[in-house]
Amino acid sequence: MNNSDKKRESKKLIVKEMIEIYCKKKHKTKTLCPFCNDLLNYSLLKIDNCPVIETKTFCSKCSIHCYNKNRSTQIKQVMRFSGPRIFFKHPLLVIKHFLL
Numbered sequence: 542m543n544n545s546d547k548k549r550e551s552k553k554l555i556v557k558e559m560i561e562i563y564c565k566k567k568h569k570t571k572t573l574c575p576f577c578n579d580l581l582n583y584s585l586l587k588i589d590n591c592p593v594i595e596t597k598t599f600c601s602k603c604s605i606h607c608y609n610k611n612r613s614t615q616i617k618q619v620m621r622f623s624g625p626r627i628f629f630k631h632p633l634l635v636i637k638h639f640l641l
Contacts (some may be wrong), residue, residue, distance in 0.1 A: 544596050551637060552594075556616075558631055559623035565598075567622065569606045580615055 542550075549604070560561060564570055573581060587607050588594075601617075608640035628635050 544598060548594050549588055549591070552588050553585055555627070555634060556588065558634065559627055560584070560619055561624050562623040562630065563619040566626075577619075578614065580619070583612055584616060 560577050560581045561573065564573050568574045568577065593603065593605060593606070600606075601620075606613070
């Protein structure tokens, strides 16, 4: 597995965990609700097709912004909510995410 693949997998794992945290707390579900599952699938597709994965750090810092406006607003809402909480659930995953 090359560095780009590792970076993609790390980003996919972190977005999955963040959406799960959000859905569990906001929508009171044990599994992803249809809204959050749809957002997750959209996000995974965008990560898989990211043309600048080698050089970019975070999507919010990217010059391309491949998410459409509606999805961008949704994922920002998830990240704002889950960002502070994920560190307590998966501290090593967060550290790894910042290092890749």
